[in-house]
Amino acid sequence: MGNHPASDAIDIAVVGAGIIGVACALQLARQGKRVRVLDPQEPGQGASFGNAGHLATEQVFPIADLSILTRLPAMLMDPMGPLRLDWKYLPQALPWFLRLLLNLRAAPFQRTVAGLRGLNEASLEAWQRLLASIQRPDLLKVDGSLLVYEREESRRALQQVQARMAGQGVPLEFWEGAAVHAAAPQLSERIRGGLFFPRTGHFIDPHRVVRELAAAAEGLGVRFVRQQVHGGHLLADGVALSTDAGSVQARQVLVACGAHSAPLTASLTGKQVPLDTERGYHLMLPHEHGRLPFAVTSLERRFIMTPLADGLRLAGTVEFAGLVRPANMERAWQLHRLSQGLFRDELDTAGASPWMGFRPSLPDSLPIIDRVGEGRVLLAFGHQHLGLTQAAVTAEYIGQLAQGQAMAGLEAYRLGRFAS
Structure with a gap:
């Protein structure tokens, strides 16, 4: 997956080698397309490397x-809070947050929930099809996940979550403490109960998933090229992309470079997309195996713990500080402090490694999945923490969009919902 000389004919240039770009590249190759994936890094090195x-x-x-609104002061003042807004980034972030608030009004909020529900309800079966097609169904464990609570006063809040989710048709079960400890006996007696979600699961190695899909794509002729795309423009019969290694021409382009997608989208479509980034952190504990049977989230502490093949991953905080400011790895180590008291015995942090990645977020929490530019430009980005x-x-x-099919179910994800 290194540098290759230019090829004469490219049907689709995919910009971005994260999980979205790689999965799309494989799908397009299976349709007989000649696909090249452009990214300055190897597949799966961005947000796809370190997600929960x-x-x-x-x-x-x-x-x-x-x-x-009531949490904004804490977001600005507490550098370790679960939802953090760097005060130095506030002037840049303010227009995005104003759009977010407008999308919390009743009608747009309902559109967001319907849009997220539509994608999520189809996601499990889509993943099972995809992993079966590369003979790696073992990479996904469909064994549910658990949202737990510790304080008695939190029980009402959890029941409210239960009612809201049940109202959207989310399969769930309320577990009392005994059921929680029977399923996850290493959790502390402080855990009073939780919500179990049977139609969820976890990937045993998210980075491995990307690499396996990339290998399958390469087997179908997809070429992964380490190039940075700086911009592009439409041609009469395709697109031209400017890269750090020269120009690349293709019949179509797919913009799937996550939090970096806005400038290229603007150069290709003229649309200024209000894309920002949720900076997510994780702490990987390589000596922790067998602590949990499935992913467990804490209602009060607002983070998630996922058992992976190479240890236990603690993740789940959100920081708004843009793409430029250096990572605050203390936020990753804060995840270990948050875990204290959740287990009968404290976690082993020997050899622990912190990480930060950029999750692409739009103010209505929905991704852009669209075909524009008379079919020459495809868009797939903005999936926030659900990529x-x-x-x-x-x-x-x-x-389906690449083949020119009309997609009636994709109205909520159109680029056109944002003004230029």
Whole structure:
């Protein structure tokens, strides 16, 4: 997956080698397309490398609700809070947050929930099809996940979550403490109960998933080229992309470069997309095996713990600080502090490794999945913290859009919902 000389004919240039771009590239190659994937890094090195690994089909609500207004002071003042807004980034972030607040009004909020539910309800089966097609169904464990609570006063809040999710048709069960400890005996007695989501799961190695899909794509002729795309423009019969190694021409382009997608989208379509990034952190504990049977999220502590093949991953905080400011790895180590008291015995942090990645977020919490520019430009980005969950179904949609099929179910994800 290194540098290759230019080829004479490219049907689709995919910009971005994360989970969305790679899954789409494989889908397009299976349709007989000649595909080249352009990314300055190897496949799966961005947000796809370090996500929580949770197949989060239950998460049908946007990342924020109106309570964000009361939490804004804490977001600005507490550098370790679960939802952090760097005060130095506030002037840049303010227009995005104003759009977010407008999308929390009743009608747009309902559109967001319907859009997230539509993608998430199709995601599990789409992933099962995709992994079966590369003979790696073992990479996904469909064994559910658990949202737990510790304080008695949190029981009412959990029941409210249960009612809201049940109202959206999310399969779930309320577990009392005894059921939680029977399923996950290493959790602390402090855990009083939780919500179990049977139609969720976790990937045993999210980075391995990307690499396996990339290998399958290469087997069908997809070429992965380490190039940075700086811009592009439409041609009469295709597109031209400017890269750090010269110009690349193709009949179509798919913009799937996550949090970096806005400038290229603007140069190809003239649309200024209000894309920002949720900076997500994780702490990987390589000596922790067998602690949990499935992903467990803490209601009060607001983070997730996922058992992976190479250890236990702690993840789940959100920081708004843009693409330029350096990572605050103390936020990753804070995840270990948050875990203290959740287990009968404390976690082993020997050899622990922190990480930060950029999750692409739009103010209505929905991705853009679209075909524009008379079919020459395909778009698949803005999946916020659901990129891994929604990658397989997004690839199926992009495959249909690339063939010119009218997609009646994609109105909520159109580029046109944003003014130029």
